[in-house]
Ligand code: NA
């Protein structure tokens with residue numbers, strides 16, 4: 001049996017390697033199961049993967065769960081300011097009751113999680129560095145994630161919505177003055193060629209995005225027990241590696257930007273608290289108001305030490 | 306191969322009442338499509354001014370422009386079909402005699418009708434689901450997907466209607482197959 | 489079924505269906521639906537509307553109607569005629585001045601637009617009738633614009649280069665620079681051929697046109713000022729940090745509409761509706777084909793045909809130049825059927841590592857790839873630029889457009905050969921501006 005896995009990332013990206021690792025391990029297990037990978041949006045566009053997945057038209061995907069925030073608003077919590085402090089914290093969140101509750105929502109949509117993983121990110125800017133909320137005031141910023149956009153808008157930034165393919169040109173011509181995304185995306189979009197300052201995820205980080213490997217549940221249940229075991233074993237192995245790489249990715253991105261002569265800025269613990277204060281007044285409030293059961297979900301997500 | 310847009314400027318020949326009604330609907334679609342395109346243009350300009358000169362957030366504009374244009378394209382499909390504006394390559398029909406050419410034309414219209422009907426049907430199912438489950442776009446603005454998606458079943462549904470009128474026109478002999486002059 | 493046989497089957501079916509007289513957009517949907525139904529099962533049909541919608545759901549593609557409005561607005565007023573009258577008076581001593589300036593205009597427009605059909609539509613709308621009026625053969629009038637339009641994705645900014653840069657993790661800035669000189673070279677080759685073809689078709693009289701006095705040359709200039717203002721405005725919006733590449737299209741379109749109404753007194757609703765009707769019809773025709781081509785590309789990707797062929801090439805053990813030849817033929821054939829962006833997404837991740845192993849430069853290869861895909865834009869069965877010309881110049885038959893475009897295909901093949909012998913044409917400028925690449 002062959003499963004089809006689609007994702008949006010280039011073949012050099014750590015997320016493609018995670019998918020490859022699962023495919024190789026499953027093939028090595030010799031249980032008559034193979035995984036065919038469609039990288040770089042060559043089958044579905046990034047935002048168009050979730051619905052085919054829930055209907056079993058696509059078997060597997062590795063994608064930012066918040067992209068499906070329009071279908072299930074709670075998914076927006078997987079890319080939300082001030083919920084996760086560090087990779088170690090992210091790992092604890094992965095094993096928390098919050099994730100268990102989230103898995104129930106996924107299961108109801110006929111989706112099952114195989115690999116959990118968070119990637120961190122930061123800011124890149126032309127002109128001055130961005131470390132504190134007041135730095136984005138009056139700047140045109142493109143953020144990934146609804147919660148982050150609300151927080152940045154509250155801090156006085158003007159939010160630009162433009163397709164990610166325009167990022168490079170827009171930053172080059174200074175239409176965009178700051179950008180908020182993951183470490184690996186900063187590198188693959190080659191933003192170090194044009195930006196002046198980079199604020200990476202380091203000891204203190206603000207931006208974490210949950211990007212799991214998921215499978216259609218009916219498809220998974222239809223596999224033989226041996227095949228299921230091979231798949232979950234491979235996923236466990238990939239998850240451990242993904243966690244290591246997520247941290248290595250942050251460091252690697254700093255190296256790339258440094259080599260390109262970009263100034264590197266760091267956020268202090270106090271900076272993070274300042275961002276969180278802005279988030280409390282904006283994205284937290286909005287989430288609690290708009291999403292049914294929103295406050296309970298927020299409490300659940302923030303309860304992880 | 307020959308030029309294939311003889312009706313593009315003058316519009317197609319009318320037949321009976323059914324065809325006239327369908328053509329009026331398609332014409333209305335054309336006006337709506339042009340209006341949506343103009344709206345898209347103005348919203349884009351508004352976005353540029355608000356962002357670059359007033360320094361404000363542009364949260365809804367990009368998506369609005371995309372949806373307006375998609376709306377224009379879908380809703381405009383029957384209008385362009387009525388004008389014979391969908392380009393085709395009539396290499397095979399050119400080599401045919403008049404009788405075979407009519408059969409061929411009818412066959413092609415039926416195939417087109419089947420595929421367009423299928424897309425209209427599945428679009429409708431998607432619309433129904435998006436409405437029932439209240440899907441939204443994953444952005445800060447978060448418009449409801451069903452509202453935007455209405456364009457798909459509507460556009461393909463009306464294209465289906467126009468194709469049926471075209472088929473009727475062929476069967477009744479109001480128009481020449483492929484709008485080619487007879488040999 | 490092995491992918492080679494399946495690919496052949498798709499190719500034959502596509503050619504047969506698209507030449508049957510069915511409209512191109514519907515034809516592509518028919519082929520895609522049939523193959524999905526047979527080889528992927530009925531459930532995959534459910535997804536066709538989503539893929540169709542998803543292909544249109546992109547701001548970059550949607551700039552095409554805006555560029556079409558821009559071209560239609562200029563063409564509908566005296567502005568278009570004035571510009572060409574000025575060119576005629578000033579370039580009367582340049583052989584084939586009009587076709588040369590049309591290709592030049594395509595190259596200039598390409599520096600504002602990232603899309604080939606848009607470039608074609610904007611310049612062709614006024615350029616083709618003017619060339620016909622002044623005695624250029626139909627083949628040259630249509631072919632030069634169809635080919636000139638392809639410069640849109642080679643001369644920066646370019647949508648396909650951005651997609652290539654992201655898919656292969658190469659520098660987008662460097663890719664843009666790499667496309668510039670080959671783009672200009674290609675424009676010059678197009679010009680040379682156009683002059684020769686016009687002369688050969690007995691258009692010698694065009695080259696010995698009447699001469700104009702200095703007074704006649706100067707008095708036309710005020711009449712092109714409005715147009716120049718629009719061009720300056722658009723370039724300022726784009727390079728002055730006001731608007732992105734796609735957004736610039738709207739600035740140009742609105743500026744041209746305003747110019748038509750205010751300066752050229754296009755008051756009557758009838759005239760304005762004429763412009764709107766034509767640009768709506770052309771936009772819908774072209775975007776319908778593009779979205780349908782996206783569904784077709786989904787079918788190709790889903791059946792793994794393109795990827796399997798790329799992998800098959802990857803496994804070949806041949807001399808590096810034989811490899812390059814095979815890759816070129818493969819890209820050429822893929823381009824016949826698929827839109828450029830789809831080919832890059834499906835093949836670049838597989839092909840690029842092999843080419844790098846064989847010691848080919850990725851930036852140089854991006855240019856080769858782009859020219860190959862440009863050829864696909866002016867060849868059947870899916871030649872977007874051909875359809876655009878067919879739509880904006882219905883007085884010229886598709887047969888003539890096709891015959892007129894074929895020599896330009898040869899020009900592009902020539903450009904590929906030149907680039908193989910002199911790779912520095914592509915890599916020289918980026919190396920000069922950005923320093924030697926780390927390869
Ligand atoms: Na361009």
Ligand code: NA
Nearest residue numbers: 824864867870
């Ligand atoms: Na082609």
